[in-house]
Amino acid sequence: MLTRSTSNVPINEDQLVILLKSKDRKGFALLYDRYSAALYGVILKIVKFEELAEDVMQDSFVKIWKKIDTYDPQKGTLFTWVLNISRNTAIDKIRTPEYRRRITDTPLEDGLQHTGSNVQIAIDHIGINQVLESLAPEYQEVIDIIYFKGYTHQEASEHLGIPLGTIKTRVRIALRELRKLTKN
């Protein structure tokens, strides 16, 4: 499901993990082939600028290389692990003063930050677009601000001007909705 169609190498995740843990660069090339589009999409959604997304992508792979020893397959899939690293690296990036200065200097299209209606939406996942369309905007909003911006519930509450309790409820319902929508 998560394996990109471009990856035609017949190697399963366990084998890939072994390659990665032995710091085999071929393994990292495979990892890149498999997940770069998913990771790059998330990174770009967080940092918004292509050249920054490239930097974050590189930094993320450096971190994956350095932290691969700590990856425990029992705790979750390889994809969610590398996704977390990429997300955290991207969120760290947008928290830097340089980034904040840049964001205030560059006018961005309204709505891009909140709705997630990025121009880079992958066209080949046509079915998934239905998820995006079906999920109510207020739920997309809490997911975006918490997952893609790394806000805490408190921060989200302040930023959106919505009571903390409402944020918590919306987070819960948003995930429930997503589960319903993605259930085949």
Add this chain to the structure above:
Amino acid sequence: MNIREYIESGIIESYVLGATSPEENEEVEKLAKNHPEIQMEIEASKVALVEYIMQFQAEPPANLKNKVMEKLAFLEEEEQEEEIRHEIKRISQTSKGLQIWIPYLAAACLVLLLVSLGFNVLLYNNWQKTKKELALAESQQQILASDIKSLKANYTQVNKELAILKDPYNTYIELQSASEEAPDAKVALIWNKQTREVYLHVKNLPQPPPGKQYQLWSVDGEKVADAGVFDVSSEKILIQKMKNVSRANTFIITLEKEGGVQVAEGKAYAKGDV
């Protein structure tokens, strides 16, 4: 804890979205391990979130892969260098570890040196003692050797004298007192008529006063010839060789001045006929 309530609380959703604190993460993961329902909730939420995220997939620029791989190659090289540096440091620390022992080794060496010195002193003393003992033994041996030598010389002398005395051509003459000064005077005379050699054995004669010496004379009719001077003190010598005499019928001993005289002047002390 009521698992149902925990699931309903919304913490799992927050956890999946990465909005929980490290402490909360730990709690959720711990509970998930013990409660399959919680684990299932987490998995389902994750899958849903990933599905959602997948909508935003974007193909990265074509050269990004090369950039990433170059960075990893560089990192690999760096890590290998670091490993080498680490190894060098470890080795140098090991040698430093040895350096810590140097004072102890030095102390141990000093102790060994002192022990060795002690033994040296002991051995030196023993050696000196042995050397002294050896020197003593050697000097004793020398004394013995010289004793043996003198005994041997004596023995030779005695043998020689004995040979002289045993000669079949000997004539033995006993000279008796001839004056009141030496009433007990007694001197044995051995005269070998073949070799003409004359020997004296002083049995009893008073010590001559200082500056005086006894002299033997041979008398052949009217002719008196000097037969040499002799001492009486010589203890070692049994017999004393005198001057050769070819013809004589009487031997006379007189007391003369030291060294002897050509013509007898002193008093006759002993006299014996052939």
